[in-house]
Amino acid sequence: MRDAWLHDVLGPCTVVADLTRQVGSVVEVHDRHGTPWVVKAAPTPGAFDREQHAYAVWVPHLADQAPRLLAAHRDSRTLVLERVPGEADWTWDPARHREAGQLLRRLHDAPPGGSPGEAHAEAPGVGLGRLMHSRLDAALRRKPAGTTVDPALVAAAERAVGTLKREHADLPRVPVHGDFGGHNWARGPDRLRVIDFADARLAPAALDFARLWVGPWCERPDLADAFFEGYGRPMTAQEHEAVRLQLPVFALSLVSHGARHGDREMERRGRHRLARAVQGADHTAYPTGPRGLWWAARRARDRRRFARS
Missing domain, CATH: 3.90.1200.10 (Aminoglycoside phosphotransferase (APH), C-terminal lobe)
Structure with missing residues (x-):
């Protein structure tokens, strides 16, 4: 289900790096144009809700000094985020x-x-x-x-x-x-x-x-x-x-x-x-x-x- 949703959001994409730390799953992918994105699967519903809420309500106040949320899929607790430099x-x-x-x-x-x-x-x-x-x-x-x-x-x-x-x-x-x-x-x-x-x-x-x-x-x-x-x-x-x-x-x-x-x-x-x-x-x-x-x-x-x- 998540793969189909991700394809709808980004189109064909390739995983280029595993950025996972201790919990959940975080990978960097490139879409067909070479644009980098971060696909993040939260370990718990609470973590997903907190992060989605933050990106919707508070993170815009940081302008371009934080990632932009492109899409979110609650059933799989997945966020697609802009890959910021650095x-x-x-x-x-x-x-x-x-x-x-x-x-x-x-x-x-x-x-x-x-x-x-x-x-x-x-x-x-x-x-x-x-x-x-x-x-x-x-x-x-x-x-x-x-x-x-x-x-x-x-x-x-x-x-x-x-x-x-x-x-x-x-x-x-x-x-x-x-x-x-x-x-x-x-x-x-x-x-x-x-x-x-x-x-x-x-x-x-x-x-x-x-x-x-x-x-x-x-x-x-x-x-x-x-x-x-x-x-x-x-x-x-x-x-x-x-x-x-x-x-x-x-x-x-x-x-x-x-x-x-x-x-x-x-x-x-x-x-x-x-x-x-x-x-x-x-x-x-x-x-x-x-x-x-x-x-x-x-x-x-x-x-x-x-x-x-």
Whole structure:
């Protein structure tokens, strides 16, 4: 059924690359004119609904810095998307993080327009605690049997989720990407574009910020500085606290994912970030001592470069 539908949409086409990561199916195809397209089969109905909704309602606000949705087939949970130029991977270039901040701000400022599967009567922000509860449950449930995590660290993550539910239910919800990071930034020769909206939903902006803090910003806070210059405002005090409370859950997810896929470096980073988060380390702090002087010089250089751009 899907093949016949795909032929109706694109005509004869050829698969040229398998872009699948861990779940679902993502392939690049070329139509008879040589035009590249991405054919994406979502792993669940929820992922399909979220992504189709995002492309219909929010992604147009990113103009040509995100793929265009050509067609969708609900029965097979398949999307046909424009293939944007560039390859996705993490970057340590502050200029790229500044551009990512500009792009994410445009998404967060898009009119909400509702979100599939959301209970619109619930208070804005309640979803953040629920999302972290679900993420923590999934990380623990999918962790390989031989992978151990200190129960005290797990308990600390559970307490953080409880605090999110009780004390941060008033954070306003905006359209968020849900998995905003370098692995979903297609860096082309001219500009950065964002891909993969399967986790897009209405949630506090702090959800997207936390995903970045558990990534390269943990070791490179100058990248966060560049990002928020592009974003146009710093985090509020409440967003800062909401990010801090999410970090143990994101770190446990790294441990679980790394262990499942045999990625020892990811598992190591997750354990390191988990310990730091539970110890209460300031995730925004710059190094001190000689290394701190080096960071200060680097920040000054980057600011001069941004001022000229």
